[in-house]
Amino acid sequence: MHNRRLAAALAVVASAALAGSLALVRPAAADTSLKQLAEGKGKYFGTALVQSNLSNSTLVGVATSQFDMMTPGNEMKWDTTEPSNGSFNFGPGDALVAFAQAHSMRVRGHNLVWHSQLPGWVSSLPSNQVQAAMETHITTEATHYKGEVYSWDVVNEPFNDDGTLRQDAFYNAMGSGYIADAIRTAHAADPNAKLYLNDYNIEGENAKSNAMYSLVQSLLAQGVPISGIGLESHFILGQVPSTMLANMQRFAALGLDVAVTELDDRIQLPASSANLQQQASDYSTVVSNCLAVTRCVGVSQWGVGDADSWIPGTFSGYGAATMYDQNYQPKPAYTASVNALGGSSGGSSSSSPSTPTSSSSSSGGGGGACKVSDTVDAWNTGLTENITIDNTGSAAVSGWSLVFTLASGQTITNGWNASYSPSSGQVTATNASYDGAIAPGGSVSIGFQATHTGNAAAPASFSLNGQACSS
Numbered sequence: 515m516h517n518r519r520l521a522a523a524l525a526v527v528a529s530a531a532l533a534g535s536l537a538l539v540r541p542a543a544a545d546t547s548l549k550q551l552a553e554g555k556g557k558y559f560g561t562a563l564v565q566s567n568l569s570n571s572t573l574v575g576v577a578t579s580q581f582d583m584m585t586p587g588n589e590m591k592w593d594t595t596e597p598s599n600g601s602f603n604f605g606p607g608d609a610l611v612a613f614a615q616a617h618s619m620r621v622r623g624h625n626l627v628w629h630s631q632l633p634g635w636v637s638s639l640p641s642n643q644v645q646a647a648m649e650t651h652i653t654t655e656a657t658h659y660k661g662e663v664y665s666w667d668v669v670n671e672p673f674n675d676d677g678t679l680r681q682d683a684f685y686n687a688m689g690s691g692y693i694a695d696a697i698r699t700a701h702a703a704d705p706n707a708k709l710y711l712n713d714y715n716i717e718g719e720n721a722k723s724n725a726m727y728s729l730v731q732s733l734l735a736q737g738v739p740i741s742g743i744g745l746e747s748h749f750i751l752g753q754v755p756s757t758m759l760a761n762m763q764r765f766a767a768l769g770l771d772v773a774v775t776e777l778d779d780r781i782q783l784p785a786s787s788a789n790l791q792q793q794a795s796d797y798s799t800v801v802s803n804c805l806a807v808t809r810c811v812g813v814s815q816w817g818v819g820d821a822d823s824w825i826p827g828t829f830s831g832y833g834a835a836t837m838y839d840q841n842y843q844p845k846p847a848y849t850a851s852v853n854a855l856g857g858s859s860g861g862s863s864s865s866s867p868s869t870p871t872s873s874s875s876s877s878g879g880g881g882g883a884c885k886v887s888d889t890v891d892a893w894n895t896g897l898t899e900n901i902t903i904d905n906t907g908s909a910a911v912s913g914w915s916l917v918f919t920l921a922s923g924q925t926i927t928n929g930w931n932a933s934y935s936p937s938s939g940q941v942t943a944t945n946a947s948y949d950g951a952i953a954p955g956g957s958v959s960i961g962f963q964a965t966h967t968g969n970a971a972a973p974a975s976f977s978l979n980g981q982a983c984s985s
């Protein structure tokens with residue numbers, strides 16, 4: 515870290531010297547990267563790589579300078595790692611792990627159990643042999659990579675879009691219990707790996723994510739060691755769901771990590787410059803959503819650039835889905851992601867990356883002018899409420915209570931970033947241990963889920979430490 519800073523400082527001195535007395539010289543690019551900015555926020559920024567990518571020096575240059583997490587695109591899947599019963603092949607996965615380690619990238623293991631890229635021998639097994647085959651596969655692979663992966667996608671894509679479980683070889687042989695069994699088996703092999711269920715079309719609130727939510731509640735109730743939910747996030751331009759943030763919050767509120775695991779945003783080709791601007795906005799939304807959720811551990815893009823993306827090969831007529839173009843030049847989505855992370859890129863600002871505006875000084879409690887903005891996302895019997903409290907005063911707030919009135923018939927069932935009492939009527943939300951301080955100009959985001967009996971209106975009459983807030 516120090517060496518990197520020193521090198522950056524020397525580079526600035528050197529470029530200043532080279533510039534001589536020219537007044538208006540700017541560094542060619544900002545001294546930021548996705549990974550440095552994400553790390554500054556306690557998150558990672560990842561990419562997917564396949565083995566053949568490692569011989570493309572342009573791609574490798576971008577991958578190693580921008581990303582600090584790597585997901586093997588194919589090399590840890592069952593068809594590669596156990597192409598025939600009991601014969602294992604970890605060579606391709608090992609090559610990617612070695613590359614990641616050589617470049618200080620962590621690894622998301624992907625994946626142990628999936629209906630796709632599954633060799634035919636598994637589906638042809640008599641059903642009373644599938645469980646043993648699955649457990650052997652998980653144990654062998656997770657043991658091989660023990661201590662080398664940050665996380666495993668233990669079961670990939672278990673759901674149909676209507677929220678029913680996919681009738682694959684595992685479900686057909688074992689019923690829904692295969693999921694708990696797979697997670698427990700992975701945990702026994704590598705107790706320190708974060709264990710995920712990963713799926714697509716669960717980014718917003720819908721039948722499929724509701725089913726995932728119910729499944730996870732039941733797994734947690736059974737004591738199954740699940741750590742997180744992966745939202746693949748293979749988006750279509752302009753279609754990032756408006757409920758994505760609330761959806762991430764509700765999984766986080768269960769005590770799970772969430773991760774954006776396979777981000778891309780496909781465009782019908784040819785992509786216009788307006789399309790690329792929309793894509794920038796989509797990326798910014800996704801990155802901001804992750805930043806807004808404490809338990810969102812990071813964002814991974816599926817591939818490095820448009821030239822290596824899986825999209826054109828799978829979705830005919832679509833492409834241009836990543837932050838880098840065919841020549842690995844950054845697109846507007848890259849700049850938007852950097853900006854969402856609080857950095858600046860390729861533009862007028864040549865200053866160092868912004869530092870978080872936190873302050874340890876405070877005026878010792880008290881009120882302060884406040885502004886509250888809130889959004890409510892409701893379904894037939896429930897709602898998710900997200901509240902942002904802005905300190906618009908000039909004094910720091912140190913410890914706070916936010917009082918508001920719930921609409922009649924609403925009852926809070928769970929909340930995040932504050933404690934809520936009582937659960938209906940006039941509610942007091944009290945700061946959590948980690949968000950009691952709100953600097954002048956600073957803000958805190960909290961939220962809750964509630965049931966309702968027909969009135970899904972947002973709460974009313976907010977006051978902070980006894981002072982009414984504007985909205």
Ligand code: XIL
Nearest residue numbers: 587588624670671712714746776824
């Ligand atoms: C894709 C790979 O990128 C392709 O190379 C392969 O042909 C098919 O799989 N969801 C997942 C990933 O979880 O494993 C998929 O990866 C993309 C969709």
